[in-house]
Amino acid sequence: MLQFLIKRILHSVPTLIGVSLVAFLLIRLVPGDPVLLLLGERGGSEEAVLEMRQNLGLDRPLWQQYLNFVGNAVTGDLGESIISKRSVWSEFLDRFPATIELSVLALFWSALLGIPLGVLAAVRRGKFLDHLVMSVSLIGYSMPIFWWGLILILFFSVQLGWTPVSGRMSAAFDVEPWSGFLLLDVWVRGQGWEAAWQALRHLFLPALVLGTIPMAAIARMTRSSLVEVLREDYVRTAKAKGLTRRQVVYGHALQNALLPVITVIGLMVGTLLTGAVLTETLFSWPGVGRWLVASVVARDYPVLQGGVFLLAIVIIAVNVGVDVLYTWFNPRLRDKIG
Amino acid sequence: MNPKAWRKFRANPVALLSLGLLLFWIALGVLAPLLPIAEPQTVFTGSEQLPPSWSIGGNSAHLLGTDDIGRDLLSRLIYGARISIGFGFLCVLTSTLIGGVLGLTAGFYGGWWDRTVLRFVDISMALPSLLLAIVVVAVLGASLWNALWAVTLVALPGFIRITRASVLAEREKEYVQASRSFGTSPLRQMFVVILPNCMGPMIVQASLGFSDGILNMAALGFLGLGAQPPTPEWGAMLADAKAYIESAPWLVTWPGLCILSVVLAFNLLGDALRDSLDPRIGD
Numbered sequence: 321m322l323q324f325l326i327k328r329i330l331h332s333v334p335t336l337i338g339v340s341l342v343a344f345l346l347i348r349l350v351p352g353d354p355v356l357l358l359l360g361e362r363g364g365s366e367e368a369v370l371e372m373r374q375n376l377g378l379d380r381p382l383w384q385q386y387l388n389f390v391g392n393a394v395t396g397d398l399g400e401s402i403i404s405k406r407s408v409w410s411e412f413l414d415r416f417p418a419t420i421e422l423s424v425l426a427l428f429w430s431a432l433l434g435i436p437l438g439v440l441a442a443v444r445r446g447k448f449l450d451h452l453v454m455s456v457s458l459i460g461y462s463m464p465i466f467w468w469g470l471i472l473i474l475f476f477s478v479q480l481g482w483t484p485v486s487g488r489m490s491a492a493f494d495v496e497p498w499s500g501f502l503l504l505d506v507w508v509r510g511q512g513w514e515a516a517w518q519a520l521r522h523l524f525l526p527a528l529v530l531g532t533i534p535m536a537a538i539a540r541m542t543r544s545s546l547v548e549v550l551r552e553d554y555v556r557t558a559k560a561k562g563l564t565r566r567q568v569v570y571g572h573a574l575q576n577a578l579l580p581v582i583t584v585i586g587l588m589v590g591t592l593l594t595g596a597v598l599t600e601t602l603f604s605w606p607g608v609g610r611w612l613v614a615s616v617v618a619r620d621y622p623v624l625q626g627g628v629f630l631l632a633i634v635i636i637a638v639n640v641g642v643d644v645l646y647t648w649f650n651p652r653l654r655d656k657i658g
Numbered sequence: 659m660n661p662k663a664w665r666k667f668r669a670n671p672v673a674l675l676s677l678g679l680l681l682f683w684i685a686l687g688v689l690a691p692l693l694p695i696a697e698p699q700t701v702f703t704g705s706e707q708l709p710p711s712w713s714i715g716g717n718s719a720h721l722l723g724t725d726d727i728g729r730d731l732l733s734r735l736i737y738g739a740r741i742s743i744g745f746g747f748l749c750v751l752t753s754t755l756i757g758g759v760l761g762l763t764a765g766f767y768g769g770w771w772d773r774t775v776l777r778f779v780d781i782s783m784a785l786p787s788l789l790l791a792i793v794v795v796a797v798l799g800a801s802l803w804n805a806l807w808a809v810t811l812v813a814l815p816g817f818i819r820i821t822r823a824s825v826l827a828e829r830e831k832e833y834v835q836a837s838r839s840f841g842t843s844p845l846r847q848m849f850v851v852i853l854p855n856c857m858g859p860m861i862v863q864a865s866l867g868f869s870d871g872i873l874n875m876a877a878l879g880f881l882g883l884g885a886q887p888p889t890p891e892w893g894a895m896l897a898d899a900k901a902y903i904e905s906a907p908w909l910v911t912w913p914g915l916c917i918l919s920v921v922l923a924f925n926l927l928g929d930a931l932r933d934s935l936d937p938r939i940g941d
Contacts, residue, residue, distance in 0.1 A: 338781035342793070349797045413785055458929075462922040466880045467896055467914025470903060474911075478904050590786040597788055598877055602900075613881050614791070616796045624796055631785050 321648070328643055332636050339636075343629040344389045348382075357621050358402065398626030403618055408626035412608065417599070418488060419607035423592045425527040430535035431585065434651045435578070437535075438542025439466045442577075443569060445547055453539060460536030465595055469529040469602045476525060483525050484517045486604035490518045530595045534588045546577040579650055586642025589635055592644025663858075666934035673930030676923040683920055684715045687739035696730040698890040704729055707906045723908050725898070731909065734890035735916055739892045742872050742920060745806055749871035750864050752810045757817025758853075760859065764818070765825030766848050779815040787870070788877055795883045802891065805884035810876045813867050816853070820863045824856035856937040865928035869921040877919050892917050901936040 350357055355372050373379065394400070398408040434457075439451040476483045488502060489495060493515045498508045501564060503523075508517040547556065550573055558568045570634075597609035604610070615623035647653045678804050693940075696702070702720070706728040711718045722731040764775040782790060794808035828834060829852065836850045878884030878891025887894060892913040899909035 334777060334786050335780045338777060339784050342781065342785075343817075346793060346797060440838055458925060459918070459922060462869060462873075462918060462925050464876055464880075464893075464896075464914055464917045464921065466877060466893075467910070467917060470896065470900065470910045471914065474903060474907050478907070590783075594786040594788040597786075597792070598880070601881060612792065613883070616792055616800075616883060622795070624793070628785065628789065628793055631786075631789065635786070 321644075324647060325640075325644055332640060335636060336633070339632040340390055340393065340629060341386070343632075343655070344386050346625050346628070350621065357619065358399075365409060380491060393468050393626075393629065398629065399622040401615075401623045402620045403623075408622055409630075411611070411623065412627060412630050414500070415606060415611050416609045417497075418502075418605060419609060420569050420592075421501045421503065421595060422523065422526055422530060422605060422607060423589075425523055426529075426595075427532075427534060427585065427588065427590065428529035430531035431525065431538055434538030435536040435542050435581065437539040438581075439546060439569070439574065440607050441539070441543040442546035442550065443528045443565075450543075454543070457536035457539045457642075461530055461540070465529050465538075466602055467531060468532060469525070469599060472525050472529060484522050487579045488519070488522050489515075490522070493518055495519075526599050526605055529602070530592065530599045533591055533595060534585075535592070537588065538581060540580050542577065545580045546573060549573045549577040551588070552576075579646065582646055582649060583642060586638060586645075589638045593631060663934045667930060670930050670934065672926055673934070676926035676930065679919065679923040682688055683739050683923075686736050686830065687743055690736045690740055695733040695736060698729065698734045699888055700730070700733075701728045702730070707902070709906070710908055717810045722912055725904050725909055726906065727894075729888075731912060734895060735888045735892070735912055738892045738895065738913065738916065739920075741802070741885065741889065742875065742917070744876055745802070745809075746868050746872040746920075748806055749757060749813060749875070752806075753813040753817050753867060753871075754858040754860065756810075757814045758821050760814070762848050762853060762856075765822040766829065766844070767853070772822075775818060777802060779818055782811070782815050786939060788874060791874055792881075792883060795878065800886065802889060805875055805878045809871050809877065810822025813871060816867065816870075816921055817860070819861055820859050823855060824859050825852055825894070828852050829853050862932045862935065864929055865924055865931055866884045869924035869928070872917065872924070873892040873921055880891065903938050 329467060347357060355369050355378065358372060378385065394574050398412075400407050400409055404411065410483050437453050437457070441450040444450045473485055477485045493506075493511060494512060495502060495515065502519040503516060506512070506519060519627050528641045532551055546569075550569075550572075555568060555573050558572045563571070586597065593609065596607060597613060599605065600607045600610035608631065611625060612627045612631075614620075615627065687861050700726060705717065705720065705724050707726055708720050708724040709716045710723045716723065720730050720732070722735065724730055725734070732777075760775050764772040785793070791805070791812050794811055795804055798804040798807065799874035834847065834851055839846055842851065875884055876891070876893030876896075879891045879895075880897045882894075882897060885891030885894045886899065895913040896910065899906070899913065903910050
């Protein structure tokens, strides 16, 4: 297993190199002098320009610049933001937990609802319930989620006044960050139920919006996978030996049907991050997605470069993790690898 | 499409419904200048934020109401269809052409060229689609046309993979070997012998690519990184409407419904095409 893990990690090295090249070239492809871009719209003094040109090593050949960039990146030095003058790495760390908290909650409810819906549709294949579940999930799958978010705001916030429209926390609570995950930090800081409730109220709509497409995809995948498995010989055997329908589906078929669903959930990470860009912008959620969009608007290229690079690493790491999990859950593959 | 696939397609009510809906939208977009509606940029001073005509305070001159500065919403939505569907079409066209040629040559020749193309696919798939599009827009600058290039680049990997996979499946079949033994040139083998037999999956991918393209263009517009005001693009209209969600909710409702209906129609069409073009699925 360890061998497989190492092999899988080595396998993603070329992709990592490619992604670092894209991030490296990003600033250099923008028309104009990178130094002036890095110093921002207002530019800087003559000395500042010269100093930065030297610091960035722009006088050296391109391949040396690239090696320099990678060397710095490995030690966590991704430059600093033009706007805030803080290091890109610490800005990222400030915002990443907010994105993770939102994404995990979104994935949680989408799997919690998507898997049972898919099972229901598969068991009732061709019946009314199946058509209903599949239609609803296709609508969910086609949803422009930025609009869906606006409609939910219209209903829950404007009409009913139940949920806040933006932000992570109400101003009444000032939670000193510990892990960055608010739902955890309110307990660590001893702020109790009321604070946790406020944090949940803020999470509710963004998580609902962000989980919509994953929910639809998980429901569709679960259905098609279970329909396939229910045709297998061992399911027929289980039926033939007199097991109830319930025992056949939940005791035998579902375990195997869920294997491809794990992969789909892993592939969801990209979808979640895309969704996070839109959801966070819509709800003013202080996460990585909104940070990156703001960096494009403000032409804060170091932030965009570093942020894209770090997110790509996260995605590659998750993909490796999913592959390993998939192999682990699938005994046939596990034995082959040994 | 062969007659059998067409028969299967025609027998599917959902397929016909989605095709009908799309033709309706395309007709609206194409005929927009001939329709008895206002110009999308015309400002009706004194008629700002009019609700739809059937609600209290509505005016029958503006069927779906007006926006915050008094432009006719229905007209902007219809002209928006030209932009969304038109640019969706351009995106599918360019990514089918480029992705098709890359996938076809990669699958046909194999070797280092295949590995290079696959590496490109891997790298662009390591970034979520919208994020990659944002990077491209950051380099080129925010505009409708730049958003098109961004969305096209993002769509490429899907087309390359689909084409390459079908070429690999076809390449070793007997009819290709036969044509090779006649001394057919590689170009002819690729484009005349193999390509027509890969059309099924490519058509399905094109239909699904339409919905992805339209969604991504709208998302970029919504983020302010695509179409710029006052262009009547559905995503950009939603970004504008956000500020008026309490006073003029209809400005939020309609553009989104338009996006949803077009995207849903393309997804349904894609599903239906897959069913009718897949020989494994019986009548």
